[in-house]
Amino acid sequence: MRIPVSWLIQQLELTEDHRDIGATEIAEAFIRVGIEVEDVLPLGPVTGPVVVGRVAQIEELTEFKKPIRYCTVEIGEPEEDGEQPLTTQVVCGATNFVEGDVVVVALPGAVLPGDFAISERKTYGKVSRGMICAADELGLGDDHSGILVLPVDDDVAPGDDAIELLGLTDTVIELAPTADRGYCLSMRGLARELACALDLGFADPAAIDVPAAENRAIAVDLAAEGACSRFAVRRVTGVDPTAPTPWHIRRTLMLAGIRSISLAVDITNFVMLELGQPMHAFDTSRLRGGLTVRHAVAGEKLVTLDGVERTLDPDDIVISDESGPVSLAGVMGGASTEVRDDSTDILLEAAVWDPPSIARAVRRHKLPSEASRRYERVVDPALPPVALERAARLLRQYGEGSIQPGRTDEGTPHAAEPVVMAMDLPDRVAGTRYARGVTAARLQQIGCRVEVGAAEDGTPVVTAYPPSWRADLTQPADLVEEVLRLQGYETIPSVLPTAPAGHGLTLAQRRRRHISRTLAEQGYVEVLPFPFVSPRVWDAFGLDADDVRRRTVAVRNPLEADRDQLATTLLPGLLDTLARNVSRGAKDVALFHIGQVVLPRADAAPMPDVPVAGRPSDEEFAQLAAALPAQPTHVAVVLAGNHQRVGWWGAGEAASWADAVQAARVVAEAAGVELAVSADALAPWHPGRCARLSVGGFPVGHAGELHPKVVEALGLPKRTCAMELDLDLLPVRERKVVPVVSPYPPVLLDVALVVDDEVPVAELTDTLRGGGGELLEELSLFDVFSGSQVGEGKRSLAYSLRLRATDRTLTVEEATAARDAAVAAATERHGATLRG
Incomplete structure (x- = not known):
């Protein structure tokens, strides 16, 4: 999330010691409390004469292929009555402004971001004495769709310093809160965290008076059980559709990377950034009857705000009226009820949706949004009526709207359960002793209501009632983390434990290191490929339908939607890495990897639900072991191009199946076992160039040249070779090799x-x-x-x-x-x- 420093500071109750706090100190404070700072971005720099201007006259230059305008811009008020305002002439190619608009003009001598100096110059047959600026040219976001047009304000006059007016000396901090801290995707949450880090007071913007919902604004039916825990709407009528968005709201949206659309939409986005509650604005006149929150019917269609017609899934949650779906809940609204240029009757909606359902919908429709990003991370269930009130008041203030009495507020979210924790648990976890009262004080800082008491055995305990925005506080360990991070992880003593004598690497660990070192000495490069695979790779490998390698373990929440299976062989990841290296220009590639594969058992027991409050019993350990799939350690190599490179010494030698077999022999020799090689036929290897690797008559792997169809399907170089064997099937032997050197001739x-x-x-x-x-x-x-x-x-x-x-x-x-x-x-x- 991107947020201006000036906005954060406004919410803090600064003391004398923090009056001059800057972006660097704020970034360091966020890092101390565990919030990642991705970047600190000072606006600008903008220097020189950059002023407010009013467009007085526009001359269209029609002799050119593209639109070119010669503009006369007022850049100063007349010194005496009757005199003409101070003006300048500027050549501009943008067409999104008209005469009378207030713009930003960089005069000759100004320097804009990117060290772009402004000077007087002749262009298109005219002399241009300055530049009318777009938002991105001033460092205010990335929008270059047109000139930055400011709202008309009686307090702003031509010639005023635009650098100060636009806040171009501000700094934007880009933060990446962890997924469990969804409340930090808002100014409210971040300002609270900053106040905790600096031990300052905090002015909660959500602390406003919300009138009771005396009657319903519109009929709402929550038909999707479990999909929506709270749904609230409020109606504002008589909104001026031509009212501009105030500059401070537009600026905040720009710096956050959100495009300004209209007053009503901008206000919902602003409140989302401020409080963390996503909202949606409907044009009430385009709604048909009441609203129903339900699951979609298979095959239903919805045209979303981006103009795309989407086929809905029964797992999708939709908001519908009598005409059908009007919004893909928590993701994007529908085009049929969007707020348009003539909309005057606005229905504001704020809800709390089921996070997994929203996450699935986003992935299914490939439609991420700022709203869904917050809903996926849990939204404060107490916020909907507060956000509605805040947005309605802003519409009344800036759009001259009339807030209609009543509010529909359906659903009752469950209150967070209290968490009981031993008072000294943070001390014992950190290995230190905190001052008396620290635990209670820190928990109160994050919004918990705290009660101090004693357990039955007399041990002091603290009972914390988590605030509505902290759904992640469910067990004593969560409270410990809060105390420790706010006290500062740097205060936890670092003690290096003494290693007990007589312990070292096991024989298997030493063997693995020796094999890795030996392969590296043979010219192979070790890589760590992506451990997950797509089901399509087995088709590319040419595996039979009943091949055991197709029986995999699915990942519930994969990093990539199309790679949702744990690998049963190391080859897919290695070959993918080889193809990527070849696509980057590498010609002669030899890679290896030693890692675990996952082989599910056909008769695996169900995974037990083991409590985490204490150490599992022997029986629970046995149940876990029975439910886990086998995870043997494999070693694999892949080769392409020349095994011996071209050079002054000769023409080189192409890698062949024999090199893959030799790699297996190298591994066997390093492991201290004797490897038998025999012909075999197994996909994905070429049936005539495939070797079975055996130890003691038992097969442990295969090596050879890959089948041409596999090479073509995976986009690999011709005659790519590979080897893979199961290290766990090799006997572990302690090798203390003492070479015998004979002084006699052979x-x-x-x-x-x-x-x-x-x-x-x-x-x-x-x-x-x-x-x-x-x-x-x-x-x-x-x-x-x-x-x-x-x-x-x-x-x-x-x-x-x-x-x-x-x-x-x-x-x-x-x-x-x-x-x-x-x-x-x-x-x-x-x-x-x-x-x-």
């Missing part, structure tokens, strides 16, 4: 074996390694050949063997015997023959 031998095409290379390699025994130090495949020389359906696999003993120099006979043993094992198991 024996290098080569062997070429001819086998059937169907024999997997990984199995043949494992057989050779096992047959070679302890003397075989390293085995690597360096050539694969197929052709007529080796026979149809055959291929030749050439290996290099490095043999070495740790205690002696091997003889040729010993090395040859080890090689022959390896070949014999391959012959027996795979039918391999030596290539001649």
Whole structure:
């Protein structure tokens, strides 16, 4: 919320110590009490001669393609009777003003925001001696739809200093209150918080006399049970539709980022900013009969104020008359009953709506508004009659309206329940001792009615009756938070606890760090992808309808409406991150992530409602564990582009399925386990380039190249590769690796074996390694050949063997015997023959 500092200060009862309080001190005070300050924006700067002017004459220059006007503007009163006013001539392209309007003129020598200097210059064949200003050119919001036209005021004359008149030396503070502090989306709430932070008095603008509702202004039926806890309306007739909005209201709306529309609408928006109660103004003459608050009928239509026809959902709450819906409750009014340029009979409406219902409607119709933003965060149920009275009086004051007797006020909001708290609970939570009376004083500052007494055991307790605007105060912990934040979090002592001896990282934690470090050393970059996925990703992955990965856990209140499921695999988030990096210009990408996935159980028990007043029992812990889904830790990598980059050293090497498999081997080696690799077919991998990863004969993951259809559906680079395995399925072993270095020379031998095409290379390699025994130090495949020389359906696999003993120099006979043993094992198991 954006709010001018001058408006805030007006509500405070300043003492001598705070007479000169500035925006910086106010921002620091808000931060102390837990309200985030997003920005502090001084208006301007505007310097030099910027004055009030009255448009005396307008000459239309018609020889140009766009509208151009040559205006004579009075910028000073005559010094003596009979003399002509002081004038200047300005070329202007705006058309939203007429002769006699009061405008703001920047004369030569003035400097506007953005270091825009004004000087006399010739343009469009005329000499322009100044500039007639729009609101954004003066730093008053972002409106550039036309010239800023000021209301006619007898106290304002041409030549008056516009910098002072417009308050261009003011500062706007932009704040972001947390969702539980909806009352802070108003000047009333923010001024109260500021008064608490500075220990000053506070003048509540809602403290006005509201006459009793002797009779109903209009018939209202609350037919939607639970959707509206209070609905009030008041009628004002005889409003002058041509009456301008007072400057101080227009200025406040501008600085808050709200466009000025008309007097009636501007007043409802002003009261919303002032008190925090959203309001709506109906043209009473366009209503048909009484009003009904109900749920929409499926298929009903409503044209909202933005001119869009919307199809309503049965979950939507609407205000309707005899003709049908006239407003989407809490979100936006309907066009059929909007206040127009000729409206004189105004029906003001203020209500309290169900926050979840409003939030759902906003997301469903993609229609956020200032009103819905407040309704989603809970509105003070005591405000509707106060806001109506305030708005009606402003319409009477500035629009010459007549407030009709009576007010319709339907619904009775529930009063907040009292909260009982041990008097010393804030002290015990903070680990300090506050002065006597601090707890009661702070709770009274926020509006609570406080009673001090004693529990049955004699312990002093305080009973707080929360004010109507603090629906978030429901338990002792909430009261503790209020005391601590108003006393200042900086007053809470900071004590570093002593770490007990003998505790450190677990084996699983050390393994995870080692795997992460090893992958980083291999050139992979660790990322933290978005943990939620869209149901559409499973279609893009080509998963079958009964694939277990489609069975997910839905998020009740997702951060993004189309990503409302917890991931059962790490690949969607990683691939999304890869695609984003590629779209930003990255070509060679290798990413990894270690994180949890969520695998719901088919027979999961319902989640129990566990109280938070004390530690759960063992039985409650067991119930929670039975209801929670499995959350194993996975590791995944994705690759695209070149695995070995192009450079002076060569043309580079494209990433392939083999690199994804090698990444799995790197993880297995870091974990201290032996990984078996075999061919498999599993979406989203290419069926001919997919490897199953197994440990001890049990599958733990897959690796390979993604299917081309998956690559196309997700917008990935061609031949993108990926690997994912379940770390929790790998046995945790304490690795204390002590390398054995032999001082004796190795024996290098080569062997070429001819086998059937169907024999997997990984199995043949494992057989050779096992047959070679302890003397075989390293085995690597360096050539694969197929052709007529080796026979149809055959291929030749050439290996290099490095043999070495740790205690002696091997003889040729010993090395040859080890090689022959390896070949014999391959012959027996795979039918391999030596290539001649």
